[in-house]
Amino acid sequence: MTHPQDLPLREQARLISAGELDPGQLLDATLARIEERNGPLRAVVATFPERSHAMLAAAPPGPLHGVPITLKDMFSLPWRGYHNGTRHELGAPVASGVYRRLRDAGAVVAGVDNQHEIGMGTTGIASPHGAARNPWNPEHCTGGSSSGSAAAVAARMIGGAVGSDSGGSTRLPGGWCGVVGLKVTYGALPYDGYTGANSSFSGPGALGRDAADTRLLLEALLARPLPARDAASLRVGIVRRPYWEDLDAGVETRCSDALAEAGFALSALELPFAELGSPAGAVRLGAELGAAVPPAVVGELEPITRGLLLFGALQPAQRLVRADRVRARLRRAIADAFAKCDLLAWPTNSAPAPRIDAPLLELPSGPALPDAPNIRQAILANITGVPGVSVPVGFHSSGLPIGLQLLAPWGEESRLLDAAERIEVASGERWVKAAPAPAG
């Protein structure tokens, strides 16, 4: 018999609606699956069966009625304030905006996911709970900072998870774990009870095994339908510099091939000031995230997190002003680009997930710590506020997943999912249907 967490999220919802799947049994089976698979992966850091069952008992009818979901530790729940990847309850226990959207859609919060410490890193290694591990190879990183959310979905502990993305934190782990990870438009969701309220770069994100599951979860979060449309006529802009440079060859080939297989009309575009996106983003994001960390917590953080915070503290104010001017330039540049195309596309990650014990990316320019290349690939969506998605497009020779990133204009999340579905169909859905062997 198929375990209900091996069913797509939308099938779980459909069966419950049809009276063919008991949501109480689904919740129990989900908690048992988390218990069974979470140990080696460290994807989920808290479950609360009594609270989840109480939520189910009160669940209204809705698109996710009775369907379990997990959340990144950046969103407060009425019984648990967000910890933001620390040992401390940094937020008050309240019904955050994201929680309310899930609750009102009938969903059941089954657990809280691991994340990179205070969201200040793209590997998922730094965490008081231990590094989350990639279900495709537990010796390798998940990516971050929504590390546990991506790992939980990939390992089929949960059909959908809510992450957050201030510098690629939903898309980057989506790419490395082989799931769909979508960052919403800035401000598209309520920010109360969410650490992202501290940053002008942050937006919640939805993670699912494929575009259709992600669409269902996103419809619940946005509280509006996202009707699917034919993506055949979409025009995709290719910004070679800097986003298609200094890439692992296997990643570059697979992403190029996926775009060609989908049959999109491709055109080369230039994006002025794109190369300054990384430093501009790092300056402002470092300041925004750093300012939100309570001093009492700093002493307990991992050395690398402390180093990043100190680097942020040393940035001169004039540099921040220049960063904001680059931000304005990039906002204009991306608006100009979207006058010529419907989407922008490049690889989500420069290389496959590195090992946890030696987190270096092997790039044509040489070995590199992951944060700088990851931020380079991801930060444009955060600087400009536009939505972005990572779509699984295959596997590297190492056996690790590869993701293709798409960006769309402000508010066009549905277009991203339309394109993602087209890519999935063009590949015979083999990348999104692949599942890792349970880690043991």
Place this chain on the structure above:
Amino acid sequence: MSDFKVQAAGALTLAGVPFNDGDLDVLELVAQVFEPAMRALDDAPLGELPFEAGVDPSGAPAAQARS
């Protein structure tokens, strides 16, 4: 102690930011990764731009920034 660490220690002390010797080792590594790109940001010609557009955190479409 390297020149970088001496300078960083001075700047952090001046700014009132607490740190320890181990932090300076990591900070030096972080700076090696990020500082070259920061220098590029310092040196790039950005042209004239309304200041408001640069600090607007809404990420509003460029048409608004131009109006």
